[in-house]
Amino acid sequence: MATEKQPLPEVVSQEQWKTALDQLLVKEKELTRARDALNAERRRLPMVKVAKYYTLQGENGAVSLLDVFEGRRQLIVYHFMFAPDWNAGCDGCSWLVDAMTHPAHLHARDTSLVMVSRAPREKLMQYRSRMGWTAPVPWYSSYESDFNVDFGATTDNGERHGASVFIRDGDDIYRTYYTGARGVECLGTLWTYLDLTPFGRQETWEDSPEGWPQTEPYVWNRRHDEYDV
Template identity: 80%
Template sequence: MPDAKQPLPPIVSNEEWEKALNQLLIKEKEATRARDALSAERRRLPMVKVKNDYLFQGEEGSVSFLDLFGGRRQLIVYHFMFAPDWKAGCDGCSWLADAMTHPAHLHARDTSLVMVSRAPYEKLAQYKKRMGWSMPWYSSFESDFNYDFGVTTADGERHGASVFLRDGNDVYRTYFTGARGVEYLGSLWTYLDLTPYGRQETWEDSPEGWPQTKPYVWNRRHDEYEL
């Protein structure tokens, strides 16, 4: 039995509930359309070339920035707050990592998702094992990556998500969000909406020539994609 002192929503008839729900759904659909329009605007952002190369440490040893793409065109980097002298990773970043989508769905849209932190890789590997995560996680400890992209400052560590697009061996930064801008991330849709190519479906308002297919024809169970 709930505590009688616990606040509860008002109790109404089924008819009153359906009326209130339908009124709210109208506003939710408006918000969805506004979010779609915002994503369309994001796909039209200009981009800036990444002029420096960086070395990272990961499970496979030392890798380049291009290696983080895994041969794909788009890369999403989650800047996970983990300073070299910390004993554990940021709790808020850990919440977000717990919710990360299965990578196969992003890979099917030519997109990779990795985490990057400044702590040495040994610390990342230990914490990753403790948390039971499988996503790729790289250390930028021996490079200026965090400083160059504004997630390590004189005030300390910052979290956020950066999006990069690869054209051959040239890499461009297309988008960044931080603070509460990462709160809704978790599903494959929310990650793809950050990228310049978006969900790559024909209903989207994208620039001419953007890669697109019809909806519902590309997505599979995560073990059924052709690798």
Template identity: 80%
Template sequence: MTTKKLPDVVSSDEWRVALDQLLIKEKELTRARDALSAERRKLPMVKVAKQYTLEGEHGETALIDLFEGRRQLIVYHFMFAPDWDAGCGGCSWVLDAMTHPAHLHARDTSLVLVSRAPREKLEQYRSRMGWTTSLPWYSSYDSDFNFDFGATTDKGERHGVSVFIRDGNDIYRSYYSGARGVEYLGSLWTYLDLTPFGRQETWEDSPEGWPQTEPYAWIRRHDEYDG
């Protein structure tokens, strides 16, 4: 039985009028978000001068190797301290909703997870949660990576997302967000919107020379991309 009053029940015509008024505001929000993404693409960057070594599935791995040859890298800072028995519940929600990486790869972008817990704990938790190995998960246990990029502070672990872009062997950090800034992550679009190249479609307001194609022309099923 309903114990709280529901919104007003109206006729179909009245509902349509109310909906259309709301959709106007939603479209305004979409345009504002597009403008914000364009501003994000033009942010200045900072060079990553320090060398970092993380531990991945095949042993020690340099930061540049996380790109897997692609130009852009998104790192999700998954909260998992070395002395924890399980990863963060909220970060687990985020990982449950993560997009299939093939679509990001088609836009020259890699997506990985980094946590401070040892590799053994990461793999045990991955197995428990039933996650596939399609998203690489690296341990920064023996590295300053978490501390330098704000994922571990004197108050403990923090979740967040860092974006990097590579120019040859030079790596630059272009963006970071934490706290509620990661709440809307999940779809392919929201991840690409964080990157310097964006969705790489012709309608976007991007710096001159940025890679772009016609909207949706590049989209394939995840098993249909070349390579």
């Protein structure tokens, strides 16, 4: 049986391809510069204090939101959609976790990355085992806590995915940023996670407020098993 031929891009000469590529790269560079400017604006966002005490269930039992920072200044929470009565986690959230960066690189920038879901911790661990996720990204349960509702991850219409960013000043916790829907599509590398935080990548080329922690690029990053050496 005859089938319709699969469409493909136009075939051109090497010179024509290089010309078209160079024209596109100019636009891509413009987009990169625009993203840098947007990240700089994000680093200057105001913040709101987290006044309520939250208890989450982790590997060693009940912990506070402050404990989740693990002593670091910044915290990124991925709100993983997993309701208490579900038998499996959200497929879209699972795609994101499949691509999640190794947390050691974020830890080197004083930033913790965790996941929080409303399902009981036992279900979370069963699903983690099913998915074969061995990277050490902590996964906390907010079951019987107001955490999901207060931070927009559970609404009257059900569960929502998203990413919340927090910073602490001593024992005081502040929420600095939130994104949901397609706003999480870019997440995967350590760079895209750090770009969500108040301190950013913490490199000298960035446009950050005076006094922000910064180092030269390419002098701090290591292989993920070398940071403690």
